[in-house]
Amino acid sequence: MSINSVLTLLFCYTFLLANSNLVSAQPFDYPSANLSTSWTNTPSAPHSVQFTDGSLIRATLLRGSFGPKFACGFYCNGKCDSYLFAVFIVQTNSGSGIVQPSIGFPQVVWSANRNHPVKINATLQLTSDGDLVLRDADGSVAWSTNTAGKSVAGLNLTESGNLVLFNQRKAVVWQSFDHPTDALVPGQKLVAGQKLTASVSRTNWTDAGFYSLLVNSRGLFAYIQSNPPQAYYEKIVSGSDTSRTASYIKLLNGSLALYIHSSEPGEPSETIPIPQALSAQYMKLESDGHLRVYEWQSGWKQVADLLTGFYGECAYPLVCGKYSICSNGQCSCPGSSSSGARYFRQSVEKHPDQGCTEITPLRCSGSKKQRLLEVPDVTYFTFNSSIGNTNVERCKQACLGDCSCKAAVFRYGSDPSNGECFLPKEVFSIMDNDKEKTHYNSTAFLKVQNRR
Numbered sequence: 001m002s003i004n005s006v007l008t009l010l011f012c013y014t015f016l017l018a019n020s021n022l023v024s025a026q027p028f029d030y031p032s033a034n035l036s037t038s039w040t041n042t043p044s045a046p047h048s049v050q051f052t053d054g055s056l057i058r059a060t061l062l063r064g065s066f067g068p069k070f071a072c073g074f075y076c077n078g079k080c081d082s083y084l085f086a087v088f089i090v091q092t093n094s095g096s097g098i099v100q101p102s103i104g105f106p107q108v109v110w111s112a113n114r115n116h117p118v119k120i121n122a123t124l125q126l127t128s129d130g131d132l133v134l135r136d137a138d139g140s141v142a143w144s145t146n147t148a149g150k151s152v153a154g155l156n157l158t159e160s161g162n163l164v165l166f167n168q169r170k171a172v173v174w175q176s177f178d179h180p181t182d183a184l185v186p187g188q189k190l191v192a193g194q195k196l197t198a199s200v201s202r203t204n205w206t207d208a209g210f211y212s213l214l215v216n217s218r219g220l221f222a223y224i225q226s227n228p229p230q231a232y233y234e235k236i237v238s239g240s241d242t243s244r245t246a247s248y249i250k251l252l253n254g255s256l257a258l259y260i261h262s263s264e265p266g267e268p269s270e271t272i273p274i275p276q277a278l279s280a281q282y283m284k285l286e287s288d289g290h291l292r293v294y295e296w297q298s299g300w301k302q303v304a305d306l307l308t309g310f311y312g313e314c315a316y317p318l319v320c321g322k323y324s325i326c327s328n329g330q331c332s333c334p335g336s337s338s339s340g341a342r343y344f345r346q347s348v349e350k351h352p353d354q355g356c357t358e359i360t361p362l363r364c365s366g367s368k369k370q371r372l373l374e375v376p377d378v379t380y381f382t383f384n385s386s387i388g389n390t391n392v393e394r395c396k397q398a399c400l401g402d403c404s405c406k407a408a409v410f411r412y413g414s415d416p417s418n419g420e421c422f423l424p425k426e427v428f429s430i431m432d433n434d435k436e437k438t439h440y441n442s443t444a445f446l447k448v449q450n451r452r
Contacts, residue, residue, distance in 0.1 A: 028096035068280035082117035103299035321355015395421035
């Protein structure tokens with residue numbers, strides 16, 4: 001080797017050592033895309049990762065490296081015969097490679113096509129006119145941002161997990177944060193008019209689940225779907241509205257902030273505390289109605305359960321299924337009447353948490369053979385007074401005289417002749433009445449059908 005070659009090698013080696021920080025800082029992530037870019041959901045697609053829990057991702061964009069980071073792309077869980085286009089949190093190495101730890105499975109925080117999952121060979125395209133379109137394998141449109149002709153210049157996945165279509169001025173044309181599904185990430189708002197809707201289950205992503213979370217000018221509310229919807233959580237915020245903006249909540253580091261009668265940069269109207277995050281964190285409304293906060297702590301750990309408050313687990317509408325009684329976390333069907341007649345049985349043997357079924361279904365045509373089964377010392381997760389300033393007999397007769405009424409819940413303080421009556425049209429879980437907490441007496445009367 002010539003002396004010039006040796007000197008050249010020494011120079012290059014010295015330059016690399018002196019500028020090693022520049023070499024290590026080279027980006028390996030792929031967080032943005034230009035117009036006329038497309039991705040196909042094929043097994044040979046780049047950035048495809050199969051996980052040991054059965055989930056699989058094919059990342060189209062990824063922001064950042066080394067640790068839990070946001071990515072988006074095709075996602076499936078289970079048999080992988082259908083896929084979501086979703087934003088998810090994955091574990092990455094220093095080269096922005098998605099790794100496969102046995103405890104770091106992808107965590108979906110937003111999805112585009114919950115009700116229209118796609119199959120292998122589906123395509124995602126950022127068209128030349130600025131529309132982001134998801135097409136199934138047969139070419140049918142499963143989802144679109146409907147932004148064609150709106151001066152979109154590109155697509156970007158931000159460090160906060162927001163998928164953004166932007167114009168030449170870098171202004172937002174469309175963003176996933178404006179279309180929440182069942183989760184919020186730090187910095188994301190849920191604004192009045194929007195809602196989180198739980199999936200049916202971990203493997204059934206459709207938003208036909210029982211539970212929803214919303215905010216309005218009165219506060220924060222969680223509902224179970226029924227006719228009409230019934231609230232199982234209420235965080236009422238009193239005060240006068242001094243803000244000109246719509247009410248919203250925002251997930252922050254250390255709290256869920258409620259901006260009901262205020263807005264940023266002002267202080268929130270109220271906060272729900274959450275443990276300070278030391279790593280990636282997100283909040284999700286799940287299929288059992290719980291609003292849980294998860295954080296990466298060498299594995300995804302639940303760090304908060306925000307709606308489980310004063311009355312505990314039994315205050316969830318379907319903790320024990322329909323018509324079942326929840327007592328200290330145990331589920332049981334209503335007992336026999338004073339005459340020994342049984343009206344309810346477990347819906348699924350050996351699974352009391354699946355609820356109870358009427359042995360003889362109610363029939364409006366058989367109203368003359370209906371009666372009320374008394375279940376003493378129980379209450380209900382919600383109470384919307386149907387009749388006020390009443391007594392128990394008038395409450396019971398009101399239910400018997402209304403075909404749509406399925407139960408009468410009567411409660412009073414110290415005077416049984418001056419109580420309140422709730423007449424639900426659908427009966428979910430019932431729970432023991434802890435008078436030391438509720439400070440009222442309560443009895444439920446379930447409408448049942450006599451067989452004779």
